[in-house]
Amino acid sequence: MIVDQLRAIVGEAHALTGDAIEPRYLTDAAGGRSGKPALLVRPADTAQLADVVANCARAGRAIAIQGGRTGMCHGATPQDDEIILSLERLNRIEGIDAKAGTMIVGAGVILQSAQEAAAEAGWRLAVDIGARGSCTIGGMIATNAGGHQVMRQGMMRDQVLGLEVVLADGTVLSSMNQMLKNNAGYDLKHLFIGSEGTLGIVTRAVLRLRPPAIGRQTALCGLLDYDAVIAMLNRVGRALPGQVSAFELMWRDFFEAAGAIAAGGMPFAVSYDYQILIEVEAADDAPFVGILSELLDAGIVADAIIAQSDREVAQLWSLRDAIGPLVGSMTIVEPFDVSAPIARIGPLVTHLRAALLDAIPRCRPYFFGHIADGNLHLALDLPTDADRTVAEALVYNAVRDAAGSVSAEHGIGLLKRGWLGHSRTVEEIALMRTLRRTMDPAGVLNPGRVVETLTPGR
Amino acid sequence: MIVDQLRAIVGEAHALTGDAIEPRYLTDAAGGRSGKPALLVRPADTAQLADVVANCARAGRAIAIQGGRTGMCHGATPQDDEIILSLERLNRIEGIDAKAGTMIVGAGVILQSAQEAAAEAGWRLAVDIGARGSCTIGGMIATNAGGHQVMRQGMMRDQVLGLEVVLADGTVLSSMNQMLKNNAGYDLKHLFIGSEGTLGIVTRAVLRLRPPAIGRQTALCGLLDYDAVIAMLNRVGRALPGQVSAFELMWRDFFEAAGAIAAGGMPFAVSYDYQILIEVEAADDAPFVGILSELLDAGIVADAIIAQSDREVAQLWSLRDAIGPLVGSMTIVEPFDVSAPIARIGPLVTHLRAALLDAIPRCRPYFFGHIADGNLHLALDLPTDADRTVAEALVYNAVRDAAGSVSAEHGIGLLKRGWLGHSRTVEEIALMRTLRRTMDPAGVLNPGRVVETLTPGR
Structure with missing residues (x-):
């Protein structure tokens, strides 16, 4: 019956069942683990979407919300009997205010399209992640996406001025603020940013734009110890404030x-x-070159290569971006995304490398990260699938002991739910559950993601 | 009985009644309107404070939470029978991590003390408001304070990494995150930042610090029309990104x-x-001087004075800071603090000036603001107290029509509650009430502030 109701709302062509649901709807970037969804619906607009949600809430049916399905934690991966709700048709760039530097977009707009539209208007949408060609603005907001530019421009949260959200009962909450400052009551958008669709479905957003880069310098530096890494970070941060x-x-x-x-x-x-790998945005490269030679003279940096052409910039970045092919060559990959206070990351990595090789002698750990944000990535090549359990316990226990987070960027989804207590207190998790229960009592929105729901949809 | 219970918790010297409550506890920077509080308590630490709140919750007694009482909306002004809870003794600067650029402070720490401690450690706490000598970090977090530096460093929200909060039932919620990136579940701190104490009492915080200024240039420019203001804002923002x-x-x-x-x-x-009045932080003043002369040549700026000494900087700022003595000289002052999309502020002011002078011929309006943030201030000198009602309706109706906010920086408190619906939708206010009811069912925390509470404390 719910299938007929939803089909009547979105139309035959956008309510699909069984084999008509293409495989791409069945997983995310972490792969695997799909259940058998009851239905896929692709509403055309907010009104249809709200109607779909209201019907699901009345019927007590669980919804798996989908943007570009580029997440790493199975947040968007449909489980048995769930109704897949894809936002792909809410893909309109509604407008850009070139005076104020703001843009209004539908949640289904692809990041790269939004970036290009902003650039055409003489502005920049200052979040960028590898999945830019397929991830959506709505998904990035729901997961508070990070990426390369965070140290300078913040995470996705910092690009959002206003939101339109469909709540769990189908209510359309319009909170399309366009101002940098608005202290009129609670700033509700923060409830929905980073809560992975469990408190509401983002359907539209007002985004803050930034001026384009006025010049860019790139260098690769070799350093001998972790104290030097911190010294370099602080030195360039002070000498070139707001430019790294x-x-x-x-x-x-x-x-x-x-x-x-x-x-x-x-x-x-x-x-x-x-x-x-350091990148600075400045019109003139002299200050950057000056700081680098000062760091070399002081022995903080042991070696440095400054890119002299776009080709050399691409070469240097190809090292960092080698994570793609590197992961592709691995037997069994466990991609860790954690954070910790910056000073503790060096010792944490030293400890983890030794402990992992001790516990799983044939594993191969590769450490890298957006270190200015306290964000550490570990791509771990494992000999057998059974080693995952050992590795996860080892890594997440060490992160907990370092007062870190088991998820810096990727969120919790289904995959990391068991580890949430390693980075959040009992009281924090209790409050998350209270909010979840209050805002979605029937448990229809992404049930089981982030925190377990006591009354999950069927 | 509650008085005896609370006295037993905080000690005789810090549980005061009647005339023993000094007048400074009875109002805020907006003046007037105090009721007759039942008691003033000054807990020594989080444990005592949590115990006080738990007892008040059990007894159904309303609490008026106080930091430095520099608010403008009577949020901290005690009403009849309320128990004043002052955080002034939670005033310890617990530590600064000079490697990571973070500091941990008690909620009762005065802003200026925190700024000075950060500066001594070679860092900067990048929020600054006129009340720096008496406002507290906890109050600034609860009201999401703004100030001069917002366009570059954000509001108070953007300086907060982690919080400790006492909830309405006395639960201590520790969420003392130290990282820039932490996507492990809901980012609960945003519930408490800017909700004016109505969802919980901030007791400690982890703050993000920024590098100190490496140089500063200041200029005063005269412009002929509002389009030129926007053109100048965009030109300097693009030419000197992250430096204005x-x-x-x-x-x-x-x-x-x-x-x-x-x-x-x-x-x-x-x-x-x-x-x-423009201020730029850069090591070298040549780029700033270059942009200004370009703006003069283009006719965007009609006249400009670049300060050549600290004395001249102080002279230029004395114009902006003249708001203090100006307000002091007024008959009846109505201080408006609103925001609107930047492009609409020019026309909004033109409309407001004419409409105010038409409705209240003897009034004198003075317009100024942090315009890059969309923040407009209006100090309105009124002939009679009765004119307030006319002026408020006129200003807030115009702000609503411009898709603006009735409170950019100051919050809602008690004073602006009637106008909340001018800037927030019915659905937004309903969700605020739901959160309020869920997190403080007995209505003990700052009842009546921001949104009315259905079950207020006695």
Whole structure:
């Protein structure tokens, strides 16, 4: 019956069942684990979407909300009997205010389309992640996506001025604020940013735009110890405030593997325990070159290559981006995305490498990260699937002991729910559950994601 | 009985009644309107505070939460029979992590003390408001304070990494995150930032620090029309990205009144319809001077004075800061703090000036604001107290029609509650009430502030 109701709302062509549901709707970037969904619906607009949700709430039917399905934690992966709700048709760029630097977009707009539209209007949408060609603005808001530019421009949360959200009972909540400052009561948008669709479905957004880059300098530096990494971060942050746009740390294990497969090959004659790929946005490169030579003179940086052309910039970035092919070559990959206070990350990695090799002798760990944000990535190549359990416990226990987070960027979804208590207190999780229960008493929105729901939809 | 219970928790010296409650506890910066509080308690730490709240919740007694009482909306002003809960003794600066650029402070720490401690450690706490000598970090978080630096560093929300909060039943919620990135479940701190104590009492915070200024250039510019203001804002924002730290607009009415009383006198030979006080943080002043002369050549800026010494900087700022003495000289002051999309502010002011003078012929409006944030201030000198009602309706109706906010920085408190519906939708206010009811069912925390509570404490 619910199938007929929803079909009547969105039309035959956009209410699909069984084999008519293409495989791409059945998983996310983490792969696997799909159940058998009851239905796929693709509403044309907010009104249809709200109607779909209201009907699901009345029928007590669980919804799996989908943007671009580029998540890493099975948040969008449909489970048995769930109704897939795809936002792909809410893909209109409604307008850009070139005076104020704001844009209004539907949740289904692809990041790259939004970036290009902003650029055409003389502005920049300052979040960027590898999945830009397929991830959606709505999904990025729901998961508070991060990426390369966070240290300078913040996460997705910092790009959102206003939202339109469909609540669990089908109510359309319009909170399309366009101002940087609005202290008129609670700032409700923050409830929906990063809560992975469990408190409401983002359907439209007002985004803040930033001016385009006025120039860019890129360098690769080799450093001998982690204290030098912190010293360099603080020195460039102070000398070039608001201008450092990337500060990517690659530990030796990652860097040597990357150098072996990257287009540009290995740039240094030797490799160092720490490599930093740094990018600065400034009109003039003299201050950046000055700081680098000062850091070399002080012995903080042992070696440095400043890119002299777009080709050299691409070569340096190909090392960092080698994570793609590197992961592709692995037997069994466990991609960790954690964070910790910056000063603790160096010792954490040293400990983890030793502990992992001790517990799983044939594993191969590769460490890298957006270190200015306290964000550590570990791509772990495992000999057998059974090693996952050992590795996860080992990594997440160490992260907990370092007062870190088991999820820096990727969210919790279904995959990391068991580890939430490692980074959040009992009281925090209790309050998350209270909010979840209050705002979605029937448990229809992405049930089981983030925190378990006590009254899940059928 | 509750008085005895609370006295037993905090001790005789910090549980005061009747005339022992000094007058400063009875109002805020907006003045007036105090009721007769039942008791003042000053807990020594989070444990005592949680115990106080738990007892009040059990007894159904309303609490008026107080930081530095520098608010403008009677949020902290005690009403009849309320128990004043002052956080002044939670005033410890617990530590600064100079590597990561973070600090941990008690909610009762005075802003200026925190700023000075950060500076001593080689960092900067990048929020600054006029009340820095008496406002507290907890109050600034609860009200999401703004100020001069917002366009560059964000509001108080953007300085907060983690919080400790006492909930309405006395539960201590520890969410003392230290990382820039943490997507492990809901980011609960945003519930408490800007909700004016109605969802929980902030007791401690982890704050993000920024590097100190590496140099500062200040100029005053005269402009002929509002389009030029926007053109200048966009031009300097693009040419000096991340470096413009203040962009204060003063309309002619404000500027002429300020020039008549400011220490430095009137700097231009004539005054313009629009004056901009701009401040840039950069090591070298050449790019700033270059942009200004380009703007002069293009006719966007009609006149400009670049400060050549600290004395001249102080002179220029004395014009903007003349708002203090200006307000002091007024008969009856109505201080408006609103926001609107930037492009609409020029027409909004033109409309408001005419409409106010038409409705209240003897009033005198002075317009100024943090225009880059869309934040407009209006200090309105009124002939009689009865004119307030007319003025408020006129201003807030116009702000609503411009899709603006009735409170950019100051919050809602008790004073602006009647106007909340001008800037928030019915659905938004309903959700605020739901959150309020869920998180404080007994209505003990700042009852009546922001949204009315259905079950207020006695």
